[in-house]
Amino acid sequence: MVRWEPGTLERLQLAALELFEERGYDGTTVADIAARAGLTERTFYRHYADKREVLVSGSEELAALFAATIAAQPDGTTPLAAVAAALDAVGPFFDSRRPFSVRRQGVIAASRDLQERELAKLNALTGTLAEALGQRGVGESTARLVATVGVSLFHIAFSQWVSDPAGRPFNSFAQAALDDLREQVPSTS
């Protein structure tokens, strides 16, 4: 139903980021964003329900990629290995949008409301991963545990990646977090 206008999403996202950086998230309206992008408010609302949506764009795509990668692993793959494969699969998603992610992170860091919504999104991602593991026959409590650990690894890797001055790829942080987990866990006995 949405009439496609080339570059519209990118223009709205860029305008929103600029304004959030300049005036703060709370101080920016949808009308401001549309005007900065040279578009109408009506066009904005064709693509996004509200100003917050501009920032979370892509998060459903990400959750779907996690779930699909877990589902695609061969039979016999352990739950953690399936989650590790999913962490590997999402790397290019982030690396391809690094400048957006870095600026977005700055906006989120400046708003407690947005930080809480980010945590809620990570919690929802945990649910998605647990469900994907459950569909592979992993028992409920193990699925929840491994999903939670997987999202923890993701969160840590993302935090390090987004603040890395050298701009190293996402996967190098995910792999390091996973190696660190393997080193830390069995050492308790």
Added chain:
Amino acid sequence: MVRWEPGTLERLQLAALELFEERGYDGTTVADIAARAGLTERTFYRHYADKREVLVSGSEELAALFAATIAAQPDGTTPLAAVAAALDAVGPFFDSRRPFSVRRQGVIAASRDLQERELAKLNALTGTLAEALGQRGVGESTARLVATVGVSLFHIAFSQWVSDPAGRPFNSFAQAALDDLREQVPSTS
């Protein structure tokens, strides 16, 4: 500075829980809570900044207990073993307030706003644990990882404990989650 009135906190907590259950969190005011407890609003505000505070009462005590237990572990204790000791130490804290915790959980489950605040509190607890591990000389990224895993274990154990019809002790769920983690992690190789 606070004039102590025996049973005041318990009366306010019970009144708040009853009203949150009856009218919902959003539909309850501080005036309602004070009236139900047979106290004045002024007395309420001597103890709590707002109606949310009634629900989070105890969370700083909990974070302090986690941190103190981690700090008290002998030299050479691995980071995960220190976190496991802390999970063990907080068990009695929960078991002693089981009825309150169960009702509180029902109130939180009914409010998205309260759920987001709970997640924010878990995130703050992660910071507390990471700091306590850092003070033991654990490197920053490992401290963050083990703290995140520890809070994940805590969250899972708490969810299972609070909804357990048999009312088994908190520690049995924490131990099961930890055993499950140990089983799941090294199996990826």
